[in-house]
Amino acid sequence: MSAWGDAINERRNDIILDKGATIDFSKEERDIRNEIVDDIVIEVLSESVRSINLLGCKKITDVSIHTIAEICPKLKSLNLNGCDISDDAIIDFVSKCENLETLDISWCNEITDDCLKAIGENCINLKSLKLAWCNQITDTGIEAVSWGCTDLITLNMRHCIKVKDKSITLISRNCPKLQDLDVSLCNELTDDAIKAVARGCLNIEELFISNIPKLTDLSIEEISRNSKQLRKLYASGCEKITDKAAHTLYKTCPELEELFLRGKVTSTNSGFTGCHSFVFDYKSSLKKLFT
Numbered sequence: 001m002s003a004w005g006d007a008i009n010e011r012r013n014d015i016i017l018d019k020g021a022t023i024d025f026s027k028e029e030r031d032i033r034n035e036i037v038d039d040i041v042i043e044v045l046s047e048s049v050r051s052i053n054l055l056g057c058k059k060i061t062d063v064s065i066h067t068i069a070e071i072c073p074k075l076k077s078l079n080l081n082g083c084d085i086s087d088d089a090i091i092d093f094v095s096k097c098e099n100l101e102t103l104d105i106s107w108c109n110e111i112t113d114d115c116l117k118a119i120g121e122n123c124i125n126l127k128s129l130k131l132a133w134c135n136q137i138t139d140t141g142i143e144a145v146s147w148g149c150t151d152l153i154t155l156n157m158r159h160c161i162k163v164k165d166k167s168i169t170l171i172s173r174n175c176p177k178l179q180d181l182d183v184s185l186c187n188e189l190t191d192d193a194i195k196a197v198a199r200g201c202l203n204i205e206e207l208f209i210s211n212i213p214k215l216t217d218l219s220i221e222e223i224s225r226n227s228k229q230l231r232k233l234y235a236s237g238c239e240k241i242t243d244k245a246a247h248t249l250y251k252t253c254p255e256l257e258e259l260f261l262r263g264k265v266t267s268t269n270s271g272f273t274g275c276h277s278f279v280f281d282y283k284s285s286l287k288k289l290f291t
Contacts, residue, residue, distance in 0.1 A: 020048050026055035026079065038063045051077040055104075058082060062089035069096040077102040081130070086110045091118040101125055106132035106156065116141030120148030128154035132182070135161055142167035146174040153177055158208070159185040168193035172200030182208035184234070194219035198226040205229050205255075211237035220245035224252040232258040 015025055023044055025036055036057040041064045049072045054060055060083045068075065075097045081104045090105065091114065100123050105111055111134045119126070126149040131137060137160055145152075146167065152175045157163055163186050171178070178201040183189060189212050197204065198219075204227050209215060215238045223230065224245075230253045235241055241261065249256060 016044055018051075020044075020046055022051045022053075023049060024051070024053040025057055026053040030056065033057050034059065036060065038067075042067050045071040047071060047074065050075060053077075053079040054083055055079050055081045056083075058084060060084070062086050065089035065093050069093040073097055074099050076100060079104040080108060081105070082107045084108070084110070087112050087115040090115045094118050094122040098122060099125060102128040104128075104130040105134065106130045106158075108134060109136070112136045113138055113141030113144070117144040120144035120146075123149055125151065127151060130154070130156040131160060132156050132158040133160075135159065138162040139164050139167035143170050146170040150174050151177055154180040156180075156182040157186060158182045161185070161187055164188045165190055165193040165196075169196040169200075172196040176201060177203060179203050179229075180206040184208045184210040184212070186212060187214075190214045191216055191218040191222075195222040198222040202226060203229055206232040208232075208234045209238065210234050210260075213237075213239065216240040217242055217245045221248060224248045227253060229255055231255050234258075234260040236260055 015028070016023055023041075025033055033056045036054070037059045038061055041054070041060065045068060052068060052072070052075065054064075060080075062085060065080070065085055066089060068078070069092050073096055076099055078093070078100065085105065085108050087110060090111065094100065095118065103119070103123070103126065105115075111131070116137055119129070121144070129145065129149065129152060142157070142163055143166070147170075155171065155175070155178060163183070165188075168183065168189060169192070173196075181197060181201070181204060183193070191214070194209060194215060195218065197207070199222065207223070207227070207230065209219070215235070217240070220235070220241055223233070233249065233256070238261075246259065246261060249259065
């Protein structure tokens, strides 16, 4: 008998896409996602599957991940954001799915450096890695990723509170293709980390550094000198960054489209109005502000 209940079964055609190559539960209502268990996932697996999205499926366990590793060795994308998954499951998975390009294990609270070491050793094709709110990981794990996953384009480490400047500096040296980096709420970081990113990742387009209390205008100045492809900068809650930095960015980053600074922004003599909160989505808005 099928493990699919009536409510889920009605949505089957919206979940299994691309002739079975994609399995996506992420767009379902929360009450449906809460009914997704291991048996349901396992039932739809096949060797042809290339992408699996289990975002918010909180009842999924390691059993599903071990089975995915066995049945779907050619998988390229796996989203486990918010799932209750252990290190052991991810270590087994990455050892068998060498074609993996995208992995999201944000909010998987049991993930440690051992998991990241395995990712660094096995996932040489990885382009996108999301680790937001994985609070147990440290520089040791991020360094392993930097050495093994040198083709990274997207890296999200939001609220990885144990990460320090050392590992971010290594990321900037070893992952020069990086375009999208989120280190918001990584409270231990200093200007040295952001300056290293600006110098080493010259293709950076989206940078999220909000709520890092130690950052100052020195970070913004280095970004201004080097990040000519920058389109988005989010630096809300960085109280030591002044409005002078905003002027510098506008003048030196020609691709800048979106800028977000919020908090105790200090007014200077630069001619800027000293607004405490602003978000601009278009170049025309930025131009109007700074001219």
